[in-house]
Amino acid sequence: MSAHIGAVSSVNALIGKVFTQPKGDLAGRLNSRFTVAILAVSAGLLLSTHFWGDPITCWTPAEFPRIWSDFVNQFCYVEGTYFANLDEQLEFNDDHRKRNFISYYQWIPYFLALQAFAFYMPRFVWNVLASFSGFDLGGCIKYVDSVWHKIRGGNFHGRMDLLEKQVGTYVWDAIRLARRHKRGRMVFYYIIYGVIQAANAWLMFYWLNDLIDSPLYSFHGPSVIADLLSGKNWQETGHFPRITHCDVPRRMLANSPKQTVNCVLTLNIYYEKLLLFLWFWMLFVCCVSSANCMSWVLTMCTPARSQERIRAYLACHAGSVYLDKFFRALGHDGVFVLHQIALNMGDLPASYVAMALYNVVIEFDHETTALLEKSGAKAV
Structure with a gap:
């Protein structure tokens, strides 16, 4: 019992040290506090829906028993789905059919958690460098x-x-x-920290843009805003689609035909809003971090x-x-x-x-x- 109490006390002490650090400048607070908090909370909430909710629901034929339907849901969640306009005929060629493959859906919570960790790392580096001063x-x-x-x-x-x-x-x-x-050399170390912080913010922004990129867009944020303002929705653009397709193979004696089913990606409703907000938030953080770094260099030099x-x-x-x-x-x-x-x-x-x-x-x-x-x- 005492060992458990000691472990809890150690964790509380560690959390206390993290959150009682000096506030720092605006860029430091945006990166290591606000952005980390936003990403960590978002990752936790989304991950809970993946484990304890129904992140995907596929429409299976009536002859499928419940256990088959559960298998299809799990299969399509693991293997991924692809978008095809419901008003258009599906391509017979697999490569053409899956050119709008949804690769990000099941990985978003882990991606956000990694980004939260990455945004705190520059602060950790600064604490290490400051100890050498x-x-x-x-x-x-x-x-x-x-x-x-x-x-x-x-x-x-x-x-x-x-x-x-x-x-x-x-x-x-x-x-x-x-x-x-x-x-x-505290000034020198702080400038290094500022450069690392700005570079890390731009790298995370690029990573976010690359994750949610699609063949239809080369620059995610403004493109989605333009689509929303022009009245286009996901059925036309294919971005964050709510209904997708999944090909489920069925092994038989002579061959292995594929059963194409429609799947509902409920979380894409939230992904669209969340990732769009994060896109513009990270762009703001990148600009502030870069300006802050240049300001410190000019000021201290x-x-x-x-x-x-x-x-x-x-x-x-x-x-x-x-x-x-x-x-x-x-x-x-x-x-x-x-x-x-x-x-x-x-x-x-x-x-x-x-x-x-x-x-x-x-x-x-x-x-x-x-x-x-x-x-x-x-x-x-």
């Missing part, structure tokens, strides 16, 4: 958030005093420690752009001779940490943290300079 970004943001919730009801001077003593010192020590062990937001937080020190020294001391990783605090907590807490960190860094610089002068050493 020597800076616990997730822990830092959680700590800053916990301190902010305790002091946000106080006055300005009280907030600044506590932030300098706790948050400012903590963040500055963590940055220096990571730099001392030459394990920085251009010092003026990366410092612009932080300088706005430190407007009260705009004329200070120490401002440039502060940014040099922070480096790319320090500026990146402040950007991440702003993304996860908002501009107000980030501005307080920036001011507290500024005071801590300048005080540290003064103390270091005084010690070097006192010892007669030359500052580098």
Whole structure:
């Protein structure tokens, strides 16, 4: 019994770690949270209908007993069906008859589950890469958030005093420690994560388009929209057909004739709406991920752009001779940490943290300079 309780506790702890990670930027939330949730829920619901519902129902001849009808349903579900217009005569040639073969029907739930896993993988890669930087970004943001919730009801001077003593010192020590062990490069790792995330989103979009492609369409989403707006339905276009055909072989002594039956694919009613929504959703996610990746590259590779937001937080020190020294001391990783605090907590807490960190860094610089002068050493 205790072993089962321990296993459940371990699973709950793992789930807690996953869902208490920092929110990240918009692209990260779209990929690793919203898209994963949409795909996972859709996969679970559809898979349950495949196992405990009737995903396919075929119309068998009257002379077929029930067990034969059940066999036909299972056979057509496993082997697949093909679309042919009910108003047209079936082709005698098997290749011509099955040119509109429905290959996706039974695989959609598994496909969505794999995509949910794939959309979370970039986030997992980022967590692994971040561990190599020597800076616990997730822990830092959680700590800053916990301190902010305790002091946000106080006055300005009280907030600044506590932030300098706790948050400012903590963040500055963590940055220096990571730099001392030459394990920085958080910005470089985050850009790699952004590239992987954008590439993965486009790959999943292409995979979705390829899965539901048909000889009638080369670009699924706009084509279906055009068909719906023009009043065309599945009987004419053959896309997500509700009624299909299936050839069931019957072994006899002399030969093995095929019995052609009509089958109802009930889930295609939902597949059409769901996959059409996912097509446009993934296209949106792809565009946001690509734009986000380019934005981070431009921001972090251009010092003026990366410092612009932080300088706005430190407007009260705009004329200070120490401002440039502060940014040099922070480096790319320090500026990146402040950007991440702003993304996860908002501009107000980030501005307080920036001011507290500024005071801590300048005080540290003064103390270091005084010690070097006192010892007669030359500052580098």
